[in-house]
Amino acid sequence: MSVFEGLxxxxxxxxxxxxxxxxxxxxxxVLFVITIMFGGTINNPELLPxxxxxxxxxxxxxxAGVKREWARSMRGAAFLVAFIFAFNFIFRYIYxxxxxxxxxxxxxxxxxxxxxxxxxxxxxxxxxxxPDHLGLALEQTHVPYEFCFAFTTAVRFVPVxxxxxxxxxxxxxxxxxxxxxxxxxxRIKNYIPLLIPLIxxxxxxxxxxxxxxxxxxxxxxxxxxxxxxxxxxxxDYILVVLSVLMLILAVYVRLLPPIPPLTVLLHI
Amino acid sequence: xxxxxxVSFTYPNDVEALHGVSLKIQDGxxxxxxxxxxxxxxxxxxxxxxxxxxxxxEVVVDGVNTTKxxxxxxxxxxxxxxxxxxxxxxxxxxxxxxxxALKNFGFKENTIKKRVTWALNLLDLKKYRKTxxxxxxxxxxxxxxxxxVLAWNPKVIILDEPTIGQDQKQKDRLRxxxxxxxxxxxxxxxxxxxxxxVAECNPKIVLMANGKILAEGSAKQILTNRxxxxxxxxxxxxxAQIFTGLADLGLPIDVINVHEAKKVLLDFMEVxx
Numbered sequence: 014m015s016v017f018e019g020l021x022x023x024x025x026x027x028x029x030x031x032x033x034x035x036x037x038x039x040x041x042x043v044l045f046v047i048t049i050m051f052g053g054t055i056n057n058p059e060l061l062p063x064x065x066x067x068x069x070x071x072x073x074x075x076x077a078g079v080k081r082e083w084a085r086s087m088r089g090a091a092f093l094v095a096f097i098f099a100f101n102f103i104f105r106y107i108y109x110x111x112x113x114x115x116x117x118x119x120x121x122x123x124x125x126x127x128x129x130x131x132x133x134x135x136x137x138x139x140x141x142x143x144p145d146h147l148g149l150a151l152e153q154t155h156v157p158y159e160f161c162f163a164f165t166t167a168v169r170f171v172p173v174x175x176x177x178x179x180x181x182x183x184x185x186x187x188x189x190x191x192x193x194x195x196x197x198x199x200r201i202k203n204y205i206p207l208l209i210p211l212i213x214x215x216x217x218x219x220x221x222x223x224x225x226x227x228x229x230x231x232x233x234x235x236x237x238x239x240x241x242x243x244x245x246x247x248x249d250y251i252l253v254v255l256s257v258l259m260l261i262l263a264v265y266v267r268l269l270p271p272i273p274p275l276t277v278l279l280h281i
Numbered sequence: 282x283x284x285x286x287x288v289s290f291t292y293p294n295d296v297e298a299l300h301g302v303s304l305k306i307q308d309g310x311x312x313x314x315x316x317x318x319x320x321x322x323x324x325x326x327x328x329x330x331x332x333x334x335x336x337x338x339e340v341v342v343d344g345v346n347t348t349k350x351x352x353x354x355x356x357x358x359x360x361x362x363x364x365x366x367x368x369x370x371x372x373x374x375x376x377x378x379x380x381x382a383l384k385n386f387g388f389k390e391n392t393i394k395k396r397v398t399w400a401l402n403l404l405d406l407k408k409y410r411k412t413x414x415x416x417x418x419x420x421x422x423x424x425x426x427x428x429x430v431l432a433w434n435p436k437v438i439i440l441d442e443p444t445i446g447q448d449q450k451q452k453d454r455l456r457x458x459x460x461x462x463x464x465x466x467x468x469x470x471x472x473x474x475x476x477x478x479v480a481e482c483n484p485k486i487v488l489m490a491n492g493k494i495l496a497e498g499s500a501k502q503i504l505t506n507r508x509x510x511x512x513x514x515x516x517x518x519x520x521a522q523i524f525t526g527l528a529d530l531g532l533p534i535d536v537i538n539v540h541e542a543k544k545v546l547l548d549f550m551e552v553x554x
Binding site for chain 2: 177180181183184185186187188189190191205206209210213214217
């Protein structure tokens with residue numbers, strides 16, 4: 014559950030927390046696009062820009078004061094990162110059209126790092142944006158309120174569901190269920206006693222929530238007003254400009270010949 | 282026998298739920314663990330079947346250190362009935378639900394059949410054997426959950442908040458049922474903050490607050506000690522409140538349940554008339 018832990022918002026105040034969620038989302042999207050743009054090919058992996066992209070986000074983490082949570086989400090992603098590394102490495106090795114072993118290693122590393130950079134940017138976004146702000150941002154970009162509400166509720170219930178899954182797992186283990194036992198098919202079957210109560214409870218809870226909402230006059234008026242209205246401040250404009258500049262720079266670099274791999278740059 | 286030796290436990294989110302808890306539960310004992318929400322009651326009992334392993338100290342169940350055994354092996358001896366039956370029911374029929382754990386523990390087919398019938402009769406669920414557990418009422422679901430644990434005949438039975446959401450009739454039945462288990466020589470541990478229920482059951486009480494054990498003792502000792510109970514944010518049972526209020530009349534103050542109160546009052550009236 015540590016991946017979820019890394020996405021869980023904590024109510025603190027920092028310059029990053031105070032940024033407009035729309036702007037922050039734009040920044041994350043820009044980072045996403047840039048990350049996808051670089052990576053290179055098996056015989057010319059572009060590790061350098063990915064390393065830059067990884068470290069470029071550290072000041073954000075420090076400014077937001079979410080170092081520990083960030084570290085936790087990085088640790089949570091570690092397993093998948095290792096998996097991506099191993100997968101790329103093994104299959105490229107078997108496929109065998111690589112020029113040197115160092116390049117193969119660098120390529121696998123680049124692919125794993127690419128994933129880590131993506132996780133990093135999204136984790137910073139979710140760690141510093143409250144679900145309320147997120148809902149507000151959606152609403153003010155004219156997404157219908159029903160969808161905004163469904164979205165924020167879904168986000169808010171992720172930790173609740175994670176906790177519930179843990180309790181169900183405990184309850185079934187106490188009845189002698191061993192998840193790790195048996196062959197592949199048996200192991201998948203082992204998850205049925207966890208999934209059914211989880212789904213049934215989620216449906217029950219959603220019905221209860223719907224009733225509670227309706228008894229509090231949800232949807233009584235067509236046009237809702239908001240107590241808080243998002244307005245862009247100077248710091249928001251700065252981040253927009255920064256993001257656009259980053260994107261332009263990235264596109265410019267992309268139009269140049271590919272960035273040589275680290276092994277070549279360092280003459281290994 | 283369950284031995285908890287100087288156990289501390291910290292959750293992954295750095296919440297320290299237990300600090301240096303030591304406790305011994307003998308075979309055949311009936312223990313109620315009481316305390317307010319967040320006192321560490323459930324955290325403590327989750328150590329008994331190895332669902333949680335101590336961060337510091339050790340828990341020994343029947344001579345086995347819980348860190349050295351799997352939850353499945355420990356559960357064979359220690360049955361744990363969770364607070365919410367909806368966290369475990371998933372089968373198509375009540376019968377399958379009860380057979381689930383038995384299959385996990387590797388019982389033979391005809392033993393499973395016998396045990397299921399036994400458990401169904403024990404909790405008066407026979408007429409529901411082919412019903413879906415999801416169609417049953419809250420109280421019935423709770424009984425199915427209980428039956429599904431009792432079916433494998435564990436030595437120790439842990440009941441987490443057994444009285445929550447139960448009406449008086451169900452509570453009375455539960456109390457009789459617990460007494461029945463005690464007479465069969467089972468160890469029963471209940472986790473609860475239902476003072477009235479505990480006052481009627483008369484178990485040994487372990488009082489907890491802020492991850493520590495405040496006091497251990499008989500129901501009479503603990504439930505009439507206003508100072509201790511205040512620390513654990515628990516109020517005296519109503520009968521005890523009346524008797525402490527009437528102490529000036531020369532009535533004893535260590536009366537906690539209805540049956541005893543009736544007797545004491547009758548005697549008192551006889552003497553004074």
